[in-house]
Amino acid sequence: MKILHLISGGDNGGAKTHVITLLKELSKHADITLVCLLEENFAKEAREQGINVVVLKQNKRYKLDIVNRLVEMLKKDKYDILHCHGARANFLAMFIKKKYSIPTVSTIHSDYKSDFDNNLYKKIVYTTLNYFSLKRMDYFIAITNQFKKMLVDRGFKDNKIFVAYNGTRIIEKCYSLSKQEFLDRYNIEYDENKVYVGIVxxxxxxxxxxxxxxxxAKVLKTSSNILFLIAGNGDEKHTEKYKEFVINNDLGDKIRFLGFIKDIDNFYNAIDINTLTSHSESFPYALLEGSLNKKATISSAVGGIPEMIIHEESGLLFEDNNYEQLAEYIIKLAEDKELRNRYSENLHNRVKNNFSDVDMAQSHIEIYNKILKN
Incomplete structure (x- = not known):
């Protein structure tokens, strides 16, 4: 079985983690090639994981000469399936199918209607193009049941949609720095009596x-032994806006922005409570990776998260945008170490038993076989 995976190669975050984790494990069971349209960190990191990577540079999205090169590659090496990730790959697949007959499948990593919300032009143009491209795709892999329902509700055929959850490599010890060593790196005082709440x-x-x-801010009005840590970066406009909130509320010593952290497992090891506050999500690696480090978790109940976390069994889920409920849950866990330990252990076991990289790869092999049989 030969599968060509196509992606822009400029992706970061969950999509990059998903593809690299998946292809590393899939390569043990099938002949896998990853084609990136950009020579960036994505391709470099994939190569470092032993994945067969080919970069076919496409400098502009509208440069369609890349289609002929992809068709030539698919024909010459006799690939069985073209597997696309993201709007750019989906768009090219639409033209590839006009020149060469090959089963196409696209992974739905997110709600495609929200992918370009931060740019009005891209939202109008790219979202529309992606929709037309998806409508011409043969099959889909949704990473949650909720995403499959979303597609069906929007008119996509149920029998063309498979579900395969994100998975993560199961490692018992992921971190290399102690809690104090990590905090020292950022000049943050380590205090065993403090509770560290984090978000990635x-x-x-x-x-x-x-x-x-x-x-x-609400928690800190009554609890002085809690410190909040934010790992990640973003565009300057939004980052400054968030930092202004912290300054205006005189919380600079209680809420710390750490920026991008490459060795993220050391961050998870340093915190006591892992949180996620997204308004829209799929099946986030920020929670899967946190679970490996056995961290009590609080998250907004959006997307596929309720399929991962069972409320009041393996974590706590709050209503989207309800910061008061989030504050209540943070205080609850901060004051009850035994409850934190129980939730973290339960989530760790749930992820280990259901959402590993091996499970994810096996699901894809089964899906590919069904596609080829059809």
């Missing part, structure tokens, strides 16, 4: 950072 996210409106900040 892009500093983007869809990630609900104001919800996190408002909840933190």
């Amino acid at each position: 996210t892009r500093l983007h409106p869809v990630k609900g950072i104001p919800v996190f900040l408002k909840a933190a």
Whole structure:
């Protein structure tokens, strides 16, 4: 079985983690090639993981000469399936199918209607083009049941949609620095009596950072032994806006922005409570990776998150945008170490038993076989 995976190669965050994690494991079971349209960190990191990477540079989205090169590659090496990730790959697949008959499948990593919310021009143009491209796709892999329902509700055929959850590599010890060593790196005082609450996210409106900040401000009115840490970066406009909130509320010593952190497992090891405040999500790696480090988790109940976290069993889920409920849950867990430990252990076991990279790869092999049989 030969599968060509196509992606822009400029992706970061969950999509990049998903593809690299998936292809590393898939390569043990099938002949896999990853084609990137940009020579950036994505391609470099994929190569470092032993994935067969080919870069076919496409400097502009509208440069369609790349289609002939992809068709030639598909024909010459006799690939069985073209697997697309993201709007750019979906768009090219629409033209490839006019020149060469090959089953096409696209992974739905997010709500495609919200992918370009931060840019009005892109939202109008790219979202429309992506929709037309998706309508011409043969099959889809939704990473949650909620995403499959979303597609069906929008007129996509149920029998063309498969579900395969995101998975993560199961490692018992992920971190390399102690809690104190990590905090020292950022000149943050280590105090065993403090509770450290963290969030790993892009500093983007869809990630609900104001919800996190408002909840933190509310918590800190009554709890002085809690410190809030934010890992991630974003565009300057939104980052400055969030930092202004912290300054205006005199919380500079209680809420710390750490920026992008490459060795993210050391961040998870340093915190006691992992949070996510997104308004829209799929099946986020920020929670999967946090679970490996056995961190008690609080998240907004959006997207596929309720399929991962069982409320009051393996974590706590709050209503989207409800910062008061988030604040209440943070205080609840901060004051009850035993409850934190129980939730973290339960989530760790749930992820280990259901959402591993091996499970994810096996699901894809089964899906590919069904596609080829059809």
